[in-house]
Each structure stands twice: as C-alpha cells, then as structure tokens.
Amino acid sequence: MRRAILLVPALLLAGCASVEERASAAAETATGFLRAVADGDGSAACGALAPETESEIDAPCAESILSEALPAPSPVTETEVYGQRALVRMNGETVFLAVFPDGWRVVAAGCTPRGERPYDCVIQGG
16 A cells, blocks of 8 residues: 555656656757767667657668658757647757657657648658
8 A cells, every 4th residue: 555655646746747848858859869860879869769650660770760861950949748749840840759658759750841731751650
C-alpha cells in the first residue's frame, strides 16, 4: 500500500509540467535531432526518432538518416504543444513530435507547408 501512495504523487508530478516546459523540451528534441544529422551522428539522430518513423528509414538507420535531405537546425521560431503532440517551426521548416514514455520523439522532419494540403516531409512515420 505504501508503494502505491508514493507512486501517485510521482505520476501527478510527471504530468504537471507547464506548457512552456513541454514546449521547450519538444524544441530541444527537434533541434538536437537536426543537429545530430548535421554533425554526422546517425546513432543520436535515430535515437530521437519515434519507432514508427525509424522503421520507415532504410536499415541501418544510423547510416541512412545521414543521406536524407534534412536541413541544419536553425533558430526555433515557434513551438506548439497540443496534448501528446507538438510541432516546432524553424525558419521555413517544421518538425512534428509525439510524447513517448522516455520523452519527446520526432515523428516527421524536414516538413514544409503546402497551403491547405498536408505538409511535405522528408521523413515521416507510416
């Protein structure tokens, strides 16, 4: 019983991060992902991908991700968090993320808007 009492406050605290904190964490993940690709660190880049997105990259991911036409990170211009999802905009490009048990993961990257049509993304999960 005591373990259950201790677990409840921990779970409540985990869900109490402010929108600003969640937005900051999403922006850091998006920027870190693009920085890893720009620095040639395929392992770190693949580690930031959502599982379904990683499965769309040719194996081995750590090599293939580096050949994708992804831009270098630029300053974040806007971050929107909505529920368990987020988008991070950087000078003309967008990264979409989702929350997983271990934090934010990249769902789609290298995305550019196309007006009323869906974004065009260099990489994305199925």
